[in-house]
Amino acid sequence: MSSSTSLFEVRNLEKHYPINRGLFNTEVGRVRAVDGISFSVERGETIGIVGESGCGKSTAATSMIRLEEPTAGEIDFRGEDITEYDEKELRRFRREVQMIFQDPDSSFNPRMNIGNAVAEPLIVQGFDDEQRRRAIVGDLLERVGLSADDMNRFPHEFSGGQKQRIALARALAVNPSLLVADEPVSALDVSIQSEVLRLIDRFQDELGLAVVVISHDLGVVQEICDRVAVMYLGEFVEVGPTEELFTDPQHPYTRALLSAIPTPDPTERGLGVELTGDVPEPSDPPSGCRFHTRCPEVIPPEGIDLAQDTWRSVLHLRKQVIADQVDLESIAEVGAIEAGDEFGSMDEVEAEDIDNDRLIGWVRQEYELPNQLGDTSAEQTLSQALEELVSGQQEAAAETLTERFETVCERQDPETRSLSPDHRVACHLTDDSVVGSTDSENEYRRQLSSPE
Numbered sequence: 001m002s003s004s005t006s007l008f009e010v011r012n013l014e015k016h017y018p019i020n021r022g023l024f025n026t027e028v029g030r031v032r033a034v035d036g037i038s039f040s041v042e043r044g045e046t047i048g049i050v051g052e053s054g055c056g057k058s059t060a061a062t063s064m065i066r067l068e069e070p071t072a073g074e075i076d077f078r079g080e081d082i083t084e085y086d087e088k089e090l091r092r093f094r095r096e097v098q099m100i101f102q103d104p105d106s107s108f109n110p111r112m113n114i115g116n117a118v119a120e121p122l123i124v125q126g127f128d129d130e131q132r133r134r135a136i137v138g139d140l141l142e143r144v145g146l147s148a149d150d151m152n153r154f155p156h157e158f159s160g161g162q163k164q165r166i167a168l169a170r171a172l173a174v175n176p177s178l179l180v181a182d183e184p185v186s187a188l189d190v191s192i193q194s195e196v197l198r199l200i201d202r203f204q205d206e207l208g209l210a211v212v213v214i215s216h217d218l219g220v221v222q223e224i225c226d227r228v229a230v231m232y233l234g235e236f237v238e239v240g241p242t243e244e245l246f247t248d249p250q251h252p253y254t255r256a257l258l259s260a261i262p263t264p265d266p267t268e269r270g271l272g273v274e275l276t277g278d279v280p281e282p283s284d285p286p287s288g289c290r291f292h293t294r295c296p297e298v299i300p301p302e303g304i305d306l307a308q309d310t311w312r313s314v315l316h317l318r319k320q321v322i323a324d325q326v327d328l329e330s331i332a333e334v335g336a337i338e339a340g341d342e343f344g345s346m347d348e349v350e351a352e353d354i355d356n357d358r359l360i361g362w363v364r365q366e367y368e369l370p371n372q373l374g375d376t377s378a379e380q381t382l383s384q385a386l387e388e389l390v391s392g393q394q395e396a397a398a399e400t401l402t403e404r405f406e407t408v409c410e411r412q413d414p415e416t417r418s419l420s421p422d423h424r425v426a427c428h429l430t431d432d433s434v435v436g437s438t439d440s441e442n443e444y445r446r447q448l449s450s451p452e
């Protein structure tokens with residue numbers, strides 16, 4: 001028995017999938033789909049879990065109710081750890097917790113009429129009074145905005161929005177305490193998304209349901225959630241009350257997601273940042289802060305004073321040099337052609353024996369780096385690394401760049417810090433012991449927190 005007073009509480013939940021290879025099926029790695037998330041839901045509360053596709057949120061949903069067995073962690077429901085439940089106890093738990101999915105079509109047997117589909121959970125739970133069952137089903141259909149007469153019709157006779165309403169009626173048939181809704185409206189037309197969300201909200205109010213909504217869409221969670229957990233690559237990076245998180249987001253990933261919500265005035269929200277690239281593979285998450293390979297606000301090392309976009313370009317170049325992915329031949333070819341040189345083929349470009357200074361200029365152009373960085377010490381390092389690179393010393397160039405430009409964000413995993421009892425975030429920018437130790441870092445943080 002746990003001391004938790006929440007209806008549902010998840011602590012350090014993990015779901016890893018082993019990667020096995022070879023004759024003996026040896027484990028060579030792990031896909032860390034969910035990697036230590038914690039949250040709680042109270043009765044009558046709606047919490048949203050948001051993140052891009054591939055961040056692990058759907059796996060979190062199925063693992064937290066043991067549709068998939070978690071790898072590690074504790075999950076308390078009414079103060080009992082459900083990871084310890086046997087089959088009989090799990091059946092009882094499943095009556096209390098219902099799930100609705102993104103695609104209502106996949107939830108229904110096309111040959112079973114709607115009345116029987118909605119009654120199914122009642123039958124599974126041993127409710128065998130048929131007349132009473134029909135009365136309950138008729139009432140539920142009416143409560144979700146359909147008619148009791150619809151019970152003899154089949155799934156194909158209903159629209160997507162109506163099917164999601166029927167899925168909701170079926171989930172509510174056994175009077176659950178917790179509803180887990182995985183992308184409940186993303187397959188629906190925008191015009192009917194709000195109707196379904198309002199319906200979930202109404203039942204949450206009327207029945208005192210606890211609801212967990214999984215969505216890639218911050219607009220959806222803003223509409224119905226009391227609190228939001230932002231998930232990136234298997235971890236929660238920020239958890240807070242919806243209003244606070246929308247008006248004063250503390251994590252760069254949250255800021256980037258908010259910036260992506262379309263508004264009539266694009267300057268209205270956040271830093272106007274755009275996320276580039278995909279979520280990295282959860283089998284090989286980046287070191288330190290997992291978001292550092294895409295973070296628009298990644299922290300420069302002490303003493304480096306560059307504009308954020310120039311700093312991002314330096315980081316991008318460094319990453320490509322380390323991976324030996326700077327294609328000097330193509331850069332030279334494009335550079336020479338753009339400069340108006342009369343080359344017909346790569347052989348001719350090579351034969352022309354382009355001097356290093358020209359090539360360095362084209363590399364800077366390719367990586368959107370100015371001819372001179374504003375910061376003298378950064379410029380010295382970059383110039384040295386570029387000289388090494390174009391002279392064929394890729395490893396030396398990688399070392400030079402790493403020695404000076406390695407950021408705390410890739411070295412150190414940020415601790416999750418509580419900003420208030422309800423609001424927690426995992427980012428070095430909120431940690432005075434990491435940021436703020438020097439004047440330039442203080443200034444950097446000041447600029448980020450007050451975008452003009």
Ligand code: SF4
Nearest residue numbers: 289292295409427428
């Ligand atoms: S720790 Fe660094 S990389 Fe991670 S979110 Fe914060 S600023 Fe960005």
